[in-house]
Ligand code: SF4
């Protein structure tokens with residue numbers, strides 16, 4: 001049977017310098033050009049372990065597709081190949097199903113946050129090697145249950161920060177807003193949606209039954225599982241009337257934009273997905289449009305790590321930078337810090353390559369940076385765990401979400 005052929009690649013090599021995996025490994029088969037070549041070959045054994053390893057080694061960041069002037073969409077070709085294999089063994093199959101269930105997801109996420117594989121380093125700060133299971137067994141670290149969740153008691157989190165927001169901070173015309181918390185922020189960093197909701201005003205709609213955006217399953221080509229979790233969200237927001245769906249995660253926002261593509265055009269599910277995808281707004285775009293400039297006080301200087309989904313999928317790379325310039329003035333240091341190596345689930349499945357990619361971020365941090373802000377939950381998790389395990393400057397840098405530069409933390 002013939003294989004799908006993408007004949008747009010002219011092998012110019014422009015994608016090599018932007019692919020984080022190729023830059024870490026420096027092997028042609030790991031480059032977008034090399035992967036494109038392998039996918040074009042009709043006689044290759046798709047069960048060959050080297051082929052499987054190569055197709056797994058992709059963050060789905062989109063840098064190659066964005067830079068290619070010939071129109072080759074290598075990222076989609078790789079996802080299509082994963083799709084043909086159902087879920088492509090990136091994570092165990094049941095994990096995708098469990099992500100749609102918040103209680104189970106809470107345990108999984110806390111486990112991931114505690115695993116050395118999530119940071120690319122073991123608990124002593126040495127680079128993690130091998131599988132997530134091997135790292136878990138090696139560490140012998142017990143997994144703590146989750147005690148906190150924004151969605152379980154949003155009012156308490158919003159109230160905690162509401163007094164810190166001057167009414168004059170908001171423009172009067174903030175339309176009716178709903179909040180999509182995203183599973184990582186809900187369970188691991190619940191203050192972030194709490195602060196965003198406090199800034200947006202106390203009439204924010206927060207449906208408790210919302211679930212994961214579906215990106216982990218979608219990236220693995222497991223569309224069936226992505227649809228399952230999206231359906232839970234369509235149900236959670238059903239019948240709610242709002243103009244903005246606010247999220248603090250650029251990756252969730254980019255996935256919500258894709259929701260309609262997973263349903264038959266014109267179907268009831270498709271219409272509901274379109275309703276949400278047309279309203280989704282990542283926090284920095286929201287703050288630029290609906291909040292007045294805030295005089296934020298910071299110690300030292302803050303830099304920004306640009307999540308791949310913010311840069312390549314949302315096409316809103318300028319928004320967080322403009323917001324930080326507006327709020328921090330000279331306290332913002334403009335340096336180009338890109339991929340952190342997390343890539344949704346990539347950091348868990350290939351901590352070795354992910355660790356090398358994170359090293360690139362660490363090499364850009366100078367003594368004058370005291371804070372590194374980001375707008376993606378996966379990046380936040382990766383940077384927090386990776387930098388705290390690093391030696392030298394990385395360990396001194398506080399990692400935070402963009403909203404944390406606008407509202408300080410409050411003790412319970
Ligand atoms: S995928 Fe595009 S950028 Fe990469 S080598 Fe082929 S033509 Fe060049």
Ligand code: SF4
Nearest residue numbers: 019058059061062064
């Ligand atoms: S999507 Fe990103 S990681 Fe994957 S091949 Fe393209 S540039 Fe490399």
